[in-house]
Amino acid sequence: MRVSRDLRGWSLALGVIFLTTATGFLAKVAFERWSKPVTVFQIAPYLQPGDDPAGGPLALLWQTDVETSVWSVQVRDRAEAAWVNVESPEVRRFDLENLAPFQLYRAFLEQTHSPVRQAVGQYRVLRDHIPVFHAEFSRKRASGAAERIVVLGDCASATSEQKAIAFQVYQARPDYAVVTGDIVYTYGRVSEYLDHFFPIYNAGQASETTGAPLLRSIPFYAAPGNHDLVMGDLDLYPDALAYFYYWSQPLNGPLEGLGERGVPILRGAQAKQEAFRLAAGPAYPRMASFSFDKGPIHWTVLDSNRYVDWTDPERLDWLRQDLNGPAAQRAAWRFVVFHHPPFQSSHAHAEDQWMRRLAPLFEAAGVAVVFNGHVHNYQRSCPMEFVPDTSEALQNLETVAGQWTLDRGFDGVSNIHPRGVIYMVTGGGGARLYNPEQHDHPESWQAFTTRFVSNSHSFTVVDATDQLLTFRQLTEHGVEVDSFQIGKPPLLAPGSR
Numbered sequence: 001m002r003v004s005r006d007l008r009g010w011s012l013a014l015g016v017i018f019l020t021t022a023t024g025f026l027a028k029v030a031f032e033r034w035s036k037p038v039t040v041f042q043i044a045p046y047l048q049p050g051d052d053p054a055g056g057p058l059a060l061l062w063q064t065d066v067e068t069s070v071w072s073v074q075v076r077d078r079a080e081a082a083w084v085n086v087e088s089p090e091v092r093r094f095d096l097e098n099l100a101p102f103q104l105y106r107a108f109l110e111q112t113h114s115p116v117r118q119a120v121g122q123y124r125v126l127r128d129h130i131p132v133f134h135a136e137f138s139r140k141r142a143s144g145a146a147e148r149i150v151v152l153g154d155c156a157s158a159t160s161e162q163k164a165i166a167f168q169v170y171q172a173r174p175d176y177a178v179v180t181g182d183i184v185y186t187y188g189r190v191s192e193y194l195d196h197f198f199p200i201y202n203a204g205q206a207s208e209t210t211g212a213p214l215l216r217s218i219p220f221y222a223a224p225g226n227h228d229l230v231m232g233d234l235d236l237y238p239d240a241l242a243y244f245y246y247w248s249q250p251l252n253g254p255l256e257g258l259g260e261r262g263v264p265i266l267r268g269a270q271a272k273q274e275a276f277r278l279a280a281g282p283a284y285p286r287m288a289s290f291s292f293d294k295g296p297i298h299w300t301v302l303d304s305n306r307y308v309d310w311t312d313p314e315r316l317d318w319l320r321q322d323l324n325g326p327a328a329q330r331a332a333w334r335f336v337v338f339h340h341p342p343f344q345s346s347h348a349h350a351e352d353q354w355m356r357r358l359a360p361l362f363e364a365a366g367v368a369v370v371f372n373g374h375v376h377n378y379q380r381s382c383p384m385e386f387v388p389d390t391s392e393a394l395q396n397l398e399t400v401a402g403q404w405t406l407d408r409g410f411d412g413v414s415n416i417h418p419r420g421v422i423y424m425v426t427g428g429g430g431a432r433l434y435n436p437e438q439h440d441h442p443e444s445w446q447a448f449t450t451r452f453v454s455n456s457h458s459f460t461v462v463d464a465t466d467q468l469l470t471f472r473q474l475t476e477h478g479v480e481v482d483s484f485q486i487g488k489p490p491l492l493a494p495g496s497r
C-alpha cells in the first residue's frame, strides 16, 4: 500500500513538473513571437513621390520574399484619430537570374483630412490584418508654406561618411530629399540597394554610425547618374538598372515621339533585356527624365548620361515647354537637377561638361539654381550666363567652348539678387572625395567658381519660401561650410523673358 501511495505521489509530482515545463515553454515561445521585431520585410516600407507631378498622394513601397499574406495600409491625421484604409496595394513579382524571387508592394497614401493642416500624418502597414509597421510621413504643405529640402549626391557606397551624412540629414528634418545621381554604387544593382541604400537611409535607429530612418517618413527624388544607368551590363549583373524597379517618380519625361532615341542603353543577351523590360514596366525608359512641382519650386530632372543627345530638337522642345510651361512659370522658383556638372573646377571629370549646351535655355526660363553631382565634393559658381560656341568644329566635343559672363556683384548676403544661373555641385554624399588637394588652391579653380570644398563630405539644405531661398552646405559632422541666399525679385538676365 505504502509503495503504491509513494508511486502515486511521484507520478503526481512528475505530472506537475511536466505541465509546468510545457506551460513555461509555450509561454516563452509566445513571448518571443510577440517581442521579436517583425522580420517579414526584405525592404522596410519607404516613401516615394508617386505618379503625380503636381504632388498627389505619396507612394509607399516595401519588399518581401514570395508569400501570400494579405497586406493593407491605413493612415490618420494624428495619434487620437481613427485609422482609415487606403486602396489595396499593388504587387509585382520579380524573377531575376541571380536573386531569389521577391515581391515589391506599392500603395498610395491619400492625403489625410484634418481641418488644421498638420506637417505630418501617420500610416501603418498591416499583414493579415495585424499591424507590423508604423511611421509618420511628411505631408503636402499648404500653399505658400516654407519647405526644407536636402540635396545630396554620389552617396550609397557603404562608407562611414555616407552613414554620418544620413544622420545629419535626419537632424536637419527636411520635408523631402533630392539625389543628384550615382545613387547606388557600383553597378546600380538590386543587391547593392539591399546592402547599402535601404539599410542606411531607412535604418531603424538614427546614429552617426548606422544612418537614419529617413525613407519611411520623407520622399526622396532622384536624377540618375552613370553608376545607376550606364555601368550595369545585364549579362554580368542581371539585377542591374534597379533604378527602374525601386523608384516611383512621375512618368512625364520626353518620350513622346522620341521612341528609343537617347534612352538608357540595355546591354546583355536578348532574353535578359526582355526580363528587365518586363520587370521595369512603364518606368523604363520614361523615368530617366521628368519634372515635378513641390511647394514653391518647379523641379526639372534630366538624364545627363552621354547616350542622351540634348541637341535633339524634340528633346529640346520638351525641355523648353517644361521650363516655360504654366506649372514652371507659376512656381516661385525653378530648379534643375542632373548628374554631370556643366560648370565645375575639379581636375576629376574635367571633360564631362557636355550639358553646357543647355545653359541658354536655363537662363531664358529664369532657372535659379542647377544642382549636379558626379564630382565628389562641393562647388558653387557665381551667377552666370553662358553662350556656347556652336561652330561645327566644336560640335560633339565633351567639353563645350563658349563665353561666360559672371555676376561678381552677387554675394548671397548683402546682394541676394543674382544675374544669371548658379551652378552647384553637391556630390559629397558618401563616395570617396575628389581632389582634396585643390581645396586650398583657388588658383586651380575656374573663374566662375566661388566656393570649393573638397576636404569633407557634405550635403545641401535649402529653405524655400515664395520670397526667399536660403542655402547651407553642411559636412558629415554638421559643420556649415557655405551659406547664401537668393531673394525676390530675381534680376533677369539681359535678353531673357
Ligand SMILES: [Fe+2]
Pocket: 181, 182, 225, 226, 227, 339, 373, 374, 375
Ligand atoms: Fe558619376
